[in-house]
Amino acid sequence: MIGIDQLWREMTQEGPLKELLMIAKRLVLIFIGSHSALAFSGDSSLNMTKGVTDISGKVYDLHMLIFYICCAIALIVFGVMFYSIFHHRKSKGAVAAHFHESTKVEILWTVIPIIILIAMAIPATKTLIAMEDTSQSDLTIKITGSQWKWHYSYFGQDVEFFSLLATSSKQIEGVEEKGAHYLLEVDNPLVVPINRKIRFLLTSDDVIHSWWVPDFAVKKDTIPGFINEAWTKIDKPGVYRGQCAELCGRAHGFMPIVVHAMEEDNYEAWLAEKKEALVKAKQAALSALDQSLSMEQLMATGEAVYLARCSVCHQVSGVGIPGAFPAIKGSAVATGDRSAHIDVIVNGRSGTAMQAFVNQLTEEEIAAVVTYQRNAWGNDTGDLVQASDVNSFKQQTAKGDL
Numbered sequence: 001m002i003g004i005d006q007l008w009r010e011m012t013q014e015g016p017l018k019e020l021l022m023i024a025k026r027l028v029l030i031f032i033g034s035h036s037a038l039a040f041s042g043d044s045s046l047n048m049t050k051g052v053t054d055i056s057g058k059v060y061d062l063h064m065l066i067f068y069i070c071c072a073i074a075l076i077v078f079g080v081m082f083y084s085i086f087h088h089r090k091s092k093g094a095v096a097a098h099f100h101e102s103t104k105v106e107i108l109w110t111v112i113p114i115i116i117l118i119a120m121a122i123p124a125t126k127t128l129i130a131m132e133d134t135s136q137s138d139l140t141i142k143i144t145g146s147q148w149k150w151h152y153s154y155f156g157q158d159v160e161f162f163s164l165l166a167t168s169s170k171q172i173e174g175v176e177e178k179g180a181h182y183l184l185e186v187d188n189p190l191v192v193p194i195n196r197k198i199r200f201l202l203t204s205d206d207v208i209h210s211w212w213v214p215d216f217a218v219k220k221d222t223i224p225g226f227i228n229e230a231w232t233k234i235d236k237p238g239v240y241r242g243q244c245a246e247l248c249g250r251a252h253g254f255m256p257i258v259v260h261a262m263e264e265d266n267y268e269a270w271l272a273e274k275k276e277a278l279v280k281a282k283q284a285a286l287s288a289l290d291q292s293l294s295m296e297q298l299m300a301t302g303e304a305v306y307l308a309r310c311s312v313c314h315q316v317s318g319v320g321i322p323g324a325f326p327a328i329k330g331s332a333v334a335t336g337d338r339s340a341h342i343d344v345i346v347n348g349r350s351g352t353a354m355q356a357f358v359n360q361l362t363e364e365e366i367a368a369v370v371t372y373q374r375n376a377w378g379n380d381t382g383d384l385v386q387a388s389d390v391n392s393f394k395q396q397t398a399k400g401d402l
Helices: 004-011 016-040 054-087 103-132 264-288 295-309 338-347 363-375 387-399
Strands: 139-146 149-154 159-163 190-193 198-204 209-213 218-222 228-232 238-244 256-262
Touching (some): 139 190, 159 264, 198 209, 295 363, 338 363, 338 387
Antiparallel strands (some): 198 228, 209 218
16 A cells, blocks of 8 residues: 555656646635635625625625635536546556547536526526616716716706815825825715615716726716616715726826715705805805906916816826827917917817816806916916906807807
8 A cells, every 4th residue: 555655755756747736736725715815704805895785785695606606616627627637647557548429428518507507697687687776766866977077966956066086186296195095085075865775877978987886886887978877775874985997088097986875864964055055156156256356366266276177187287298188388278369268168179188167167266277377387478367257258159259
């Protein structure tokens, strides 16, 4: 009877068998590591997010079911393979059998995979159907993606706002220490109530984006000219973060999503405050039409607007990106006709990445950013643009006088 030491020496001698054993060892270690990380650590960063909704729980359970099935298949296939390699090796004098087709074997290797696929398809189909059922919703929110921000509109509530990246440019440039939620923080989060079915209508103003919040198991493309649907019902309050998951241009990585889920009473209070704030903002925009701000005031406001809305393309220094985004420093637009400059900001430029900011910025903000661009980086035109100038331009454009 062969001894253990002799058997081991025979198995680990130089040759193909040694290489196979090393491969098998690595596969076993990978399997054990991944299995223990995924199966026994629900909070592991290696595993899928379990989420905070019923659907996300179903998606997680489906993921684990498929994982276990794959593990079982791997164990059986590799077990048979390595057993055959060891027990039918050449050193034992094994002689390969000579046989042709076997009807029974062919039936088995056809029927068994079909059964496995059916076992996976049934729960997967149930989950997918549930994910697409947006009926009987309590709240509908329209989500519009654009380069590179999100616009949220609450149906029937007269509430809408833009949500932009709140991480400072100094953090992005490495001048300041990065915060806890670096590139995953916004100025205006989407606020929703818990325990209500929320229906999302998703579209885009320019290119394809993708609204993705892992904790909700919601990932849906926003496509220009199309409306996609998704839904969620959040079980517990909290702040949940996501980001655009579709490569949408230069600042794709600067398009985060923040959702603040509140208790219903807190949500109703927030909604009332938001409505009041929007009314006050409209009143302030109207009163600004009668004001004349100083150069210092316009430059301060304009710089803030520029850093939040323009610098991602045209750079903080106004030099742009050659071949992609034009420079503002020394440009014909920023140093030429003032009305043409206002027109670019208000209406954008068709066929380019320059958006129309007519519905994104107030007259005061447009006036301030135009003033800033015409007097920063050595442009020094000395031009002051007031909110009333922007309003007059809009009225003349509407009448066809421009």
